[in-house]
Structures are given as structure tokens and as C-alpha cells.
Amino acid sequence: MTDNTRPTDSLTHQRAAAAAAALPVSCPSVDPLTSILPEEPLLMMGAGPVPIPDAVAKANSVVINHLGDTMARVIDQVKTMARYVFQTRSNWVLGVAGPGSAAMEMAVSNLAWPGTRVLSIVNGFFSARMAEMARRVGAEVATLEMADREIVSLDTLAQAIERTRPEIVTVVHGETSNTVWNRQLQDIVRVAKTVGALVVVDAVCTLSTMPLDMDAWGIDVVITGGQKGLSSIPGVSLIAFSDAAWERVRERTVPNTHWCLDAILAENFWHNAGYHYTAPVSGVLALHEALRLVCTETLEKRFARHQRCSLALQSGVMALGLELYTPEACRLNSVVGIALPASVTPRDVCNHISRQYQVEIAGSFGLPIVRIGQMGEQCREHHLFRTVHALGRTMCDLGADVDLPAGVAALEESLSAAGHR
Incomplete structure (x- = not known):
């Protein structure tokens, strides 16, 4: 009997078998989402994420080029609407490809470096997180810790400000972990300014849900996530720097250890229509629609x-x-x-x-x-x-x-x- 198998066919089969045998992990069999998710959608009434409007969900299903004229127009409108929501005339509004904590880390890592004096007002889980972020970039961090369900006394704050002479003060507007509202935020900023400190405010759960006036209150940095008051998707956040804060960012001589969160690099995309990294375009479109709905409502x-x-x-x-x-x-x-x-x-x-x-x-x-x-x-x-x-x-x-x-x-x-x- 004649063997009609060609040598090249045999070699191909041998290589395929060898390649399959060399795979260290077998191909998994997994359940589709339809068998994982509940039959009836859950009503999201926790501390975030929240339900999203249809316009936001529809925008989140669209993919476009992350560069070019269309995205540049979207970004320009996102910044314009964000200034209204932040209540600021500052030019330095940026988006962040990440959760509210990434925006928090962008604020801390761009304003603080080894030796920077930071005072963190801590009255819950998330305010403690900002202090930890500052420690990780080498800042000299002092904390003013409140008992559970208490807010800082302005006299106590003034004493801590005078004692530590901070360059940066961090505070959470609404501490979602224990539901405490730092209602005297405007006064906190005023006290911090007596020593020329820049004030960083976490407004993740309060922006667009409660009054916060960045310019009138003298706040230097405000950060927020998309998935709470704005009713957008998790994973795309916003940050706004005052002129004074941006000047510190520009004049720093110590390189930022966070490449993705370097505000100067991010400026190239958010202000120059240039490349930083591939932006989460669907999330940016969703954020655009979420901000548009806020502006429509006022x-x-x-x-x-x-x-x-x-x-x-x-x-x-x-x-x-x-x-x-x-x-x-x-x-x-x-x-x-x-x-x-x-x-x-x-x-x-x-x-x-x-x-x-x-x-x-x-x-x-x-x-x-x-x-x-x-x-x-x-x-x-x-x-x-x-x-x-x-x-x-x-x-x-x-x-x-x-x-x-x-x-x-x-x-x-x-x-x-x-x-x-």
C-alpha cells in the first residue's frame, strides 16, 4: 500500500501536537453571564455604583478612536461641563482612567513627594486612604484623627495647622464609610490657607449631590468618581486643580513615580488632543452623557x-x-x-x-x-x-x-x- 501522507503534513501535525502538549494551562469552560447574573436586575441602592440612565448606558456601548477630532470635541465638552459641576473657572480639569481612588492618587502623587509636609484630617476609611497614599510617595504625614461619627473642631485644626505647618491638607467632604459629612469644609479651607497650604478634597460621593463651590471656597484640588452622584459607570473619574495647585505640579523637580497618573503627561491628552495612553473611550462617552444630564437638570x-x-x-x-x-x-x-x-x-x-x-x-x-x-x-x-x-x-x-x-x-x-x- 502506498503511503500518500506528505512529509510536510506529518511535520505540521507533530508541531501542533507538541504545541498543545506544551500548553501549561488547559482551556477553561466557564458559565455565561446569563447564568451568573440574577434573572431580575438588582436595584443598586448601596454606596455605589448606582443605577445609570439609558443615555449613559447607550454611550457606554460605543467605541470610537481615542484620538482625532471627534474625541477632541467630546473631551472639550466634558471639561466645560465638569467646570460647572465643580464650580470652577480653572483650566486644569482632567479625566482619570480609573476609580475615584485613582483620581485621589493623582492628586496626592502630583502634589507631594519625599519631604512634603502633609496634614490629613482623618474621620473614616477613605480619609485614612489619602494619608496612606501620601506616606507611600514619601511625604511627612501628620494625621488629625477624629473619633467615629465626629468632625474636626476648627480650634483643634488651627492648632494642628500651626504645629505642623503643612504644605498640603487632605480632607473628605463626605466620608461614605461611616456617613459623616464634614459640613464646615469652607472653614477648614480657610484655616489651612493661613499657612499657605493647598487643600485636596475628596468629593466622590458629594459632587452634584450637595453644594460644593471649588472657587468660592478656595479649594485647590477636587476629585470625584463617575459611579456615584454623576450616575456614570465606575472606572472613569474627574479631577480639577486650581491655578496654584497646577503651578506646584508644573514646578516640581522630583519626577512623579506614577507614569499613568502624571498630570503633566495627562495634560497632553486632556488639553492638547495628543497621546498619553489609550483612553477608555466608551467610559468617557458615558461620562459626557452623565454630565450633560446634570447640566440639563441644573x-x-x-x-x-x-x-x-x-x-x-x-x-x-x-x-x-x-x-x-x-x-x-x-x-x-x-x-x-x-x-x-x-x-x-x-x-x-x-x-x-x-x-x-x-x-x-x-x-x-x-x-x-x-x-x-x-x-x-x-x-x-x-x-x-x-x-x-x-x-x-x-x-x-x-x-x-x-x-x-x-x-x-x-x-x-x-x-x-x-x-x-
């Missing part, structure tokens, strides 16, 4: 909507028979903290309300609380009624003593009273 109406809905939610929670975690004097409206009875744990509540009622709320870094967000698209009446009902039913299911009809009634009463003012 900040004044948006602030009023957030306050009305948050206060109504707080009324409903208290009428259920549950306690709000943070004292009213420093209570954050954007994220509402709820103290739990000893009989239930945050994990129990979060798991049950998600599985049984398709509502997502959040625990918080070891604290005996759950948190409900009131940011952007979360602040809609129908979301509030569904959330209060689901929370009340969950507490009942877990054996806690709550008054569900009273909670829903108080929510309705608060919303109706606010609507008739």
Missing part, C-alpha cells in the same frame, strides 16, 4: 432633589424603628447609615435583601451598620418606596422588631410635604 434642582429624597428616606428608616448611625449635626445625605439591632449582622441584611427582594445595599468596613445611597439615579421616589419596603420586610424576615407600615407612611408623608413646599 445643580440647584439636583441638590434639592437629593435633599428631599434623602430626608424622606431617613424619615422612613426612623419610622421603621431603626436608628440612623450618624448624629444629625454631621449626617451625610448622600449615603445614609443605619445602625442595626444586635440580633442581625450587616452581612445577613445585605444578603437577604439582595436574594429575596433584588435590592442591593451595603455594609461598611466592620461597622455594625448598613448603608443606603442617595446619589444620582438612586434619588427617585419609586426607588425609595421599593427600598424601604424591602428593608422593612428583610428585618421582619430576620426576626427584628420593625413597623413596616409606619416606615412606608413616613416616607410618603415626607415626600408629599416636601413636594408641596
Whole structure:
């Protein structure tokens, strides 16, 4: 019998078999998302991310060139709208391909380096994160630590400012971890300016949900994420530098250790339509639409909507028979903290309300609380009624003593009273 196999065919098969045998990891078999995600979409009512409007979701499905005239026009409009939301005339508005923490790290790593004196006002998880970032770039970091659910005394701050003579002061406007609002932010900035310090403000959960006026309050850097008050997707953030802060960035002589977060390199894309790295174009388009919706609503109406809905939610929670975690004097409206009875744990509540009622709320870094967000698209009446009902039913299911009809009634009463003012 004649062997018709060509030598080249045999060699090809041998090489393919050898290559397959050489693969160190076998090809996996995984489940499609349709079998992982719940059949009914979850209502995202935690501390972020939040539900996104249809216009934002549609924009996030589009891919365009990250350079060129179309993207340059999009970026120009993003910066214009962002200046309105930040309430600044500064030219130095940049986007960040990363979460709000990446914007935070851009602020810290561009303004601080080995030997820089930094004072961090710490009253929760995220304000401590800024201090840690400053330590990692070699700054000399002093912390002014507050007891849980307390805000800094201005006299205490003034003493710390005089003692440490910081070049940079960091503070969180709304501490989402324990729902504390640093409501005297404008005064904090004023005290910091007595020694010429630049002030960096984390406004991740407060920008567009509560008043914050960058220029009028004298803030030097404001950072925010896309996934909270702006109701955009996670992973694309915004940062704004004052002229004074940008001058420090430009004049630094110590190279920035973060290449991707180097503000001078980022300027080439965000201000010169040039290349830095491949931008997350879909996320930038989503951010454009999110900002456009904020501008269409206007900040004044948006602030009023957030306050009305948050206060109504707080009324409903208290009428259920549950306690709000943070004292009213420093209570954050954007994220509402709820103290739990000893009989239930945050994990129990979060798991049950998600599985049984398709509502997502959040625990918080070891604290005996759950948190409900009131940011952007979360602040809609129908979301509030569904959330209060689901929370009340969950507490009942877990054996806690709550008054569900009273909670829903108080929510309705608060919303109706606010609507008739």
C-alpha cells in the first residue's frame, strides 16, 4: 500500500501536537453571564455604583478612536461641563482612567513627594486612604484623627495647622464609610490657607449631590468618581486643580513615580488632543452623557432633589424603628447609615435583601451598620418606596422588631410635604 501522507503534513501535525502538549494551562469552560447574573436586575441602592440612565448606558456601548477630532470635541465638552459641576473657572480639569481612588492618587502623587509636609484630617476609611497614599510617595504625614461619627473642631485644626505647618491638607467632604459629612469644609479651607497650604478634597460621593463651590471656597484640588452622584459607570473619574495647585505640579523637580497618573503627561491628552495612553473611550462617552444630564437638570434642582429624597428616606428608616448611625449635626445625605439591632449582622441584611427582594445595599468596613445611597439615579421616589419596603420586610424576615407600615407612611408623608413646599 502506498503511503500518500506528505512529509510536510506529518511535520505540521507533530508541531501542533507538541504545541498543545506544551500548553501549561488547559482551556477553561466557564458559565455565561446569563447564568451568573440574577434573572431580575438588582436595584443598586448601596454606596455605589448606582443605577445609570439609558443615555449613559447607550454611550457606554460605543467605541470610537481615542484620538482625532471627534474625541477632541467630546473631551472639550466634558471639561466645560465638569467646570460647572465643580464650580470652577480653572483650566486644569482632567479625566482619570480609573476609580475615584485613582483620581485621589493623582492628586496626592502630583502634589507631594519625599519631604512634603502633609496634614490629613482623618474621620473614616477613605480619609485614612489619602494619608496612606501620601506616606507611600514619601511625604511627612501628620494625621488629625477624629473619633467615629465626629468632625474636626476648627480650634483643634488651627492648632494642628500651626504645629505642623503643612504644605498640603487632605480632607473628605463626605466620608461614605461611616456617613459623616464634614459640613464646615469652607472653614477648614480657610484655616489651612493661613499657612499657605493647598487643600485636596475628596468629593466622590458629594459632587452634584450637595453644594460644593471649588472657587468660592478656595479649594485647590477636587476629585470625584463617575459611579456615584454623576450616575456614570465606575472606572472613569474627574479631577480639577486650581491655578496654584497646577503651578506646584508644573514646578516640581522630583519626577512623579506614577507614569499613568502624571498630570503633566495627562495634560497632553486632556488639553492638547495628543497621546498619553489609550483612553477608555466608551467610559468617557458615558461620562459626557452623565454630565450633560446634570447640566440639563441644573445643580440647584439636583441638590434639592437629593435633599428631599434623602430626608424622606431617613424619615422612613426612623419610622421603621431603626436608628440612623450618624448624629444629625454631621449626617451625610448622600449615603445614609443605619445602625442595626444586635440580633442581625450587616452581612445577613445585605444578603437577604439582595436574594429575596433584588435590592442591593451595603455594609461598611466592620461597622455594625448598613448603608443606603442617595446619589444620582438612586434619588427617585419609586426607588425609595421599593427600598424601604424591602428593608422593612428583610428585618421582619430576620426576626427584628420593625413597623413596616409606619416606615412606608413616613416616607410618603415626607415626600408629599416636601413636594408641596
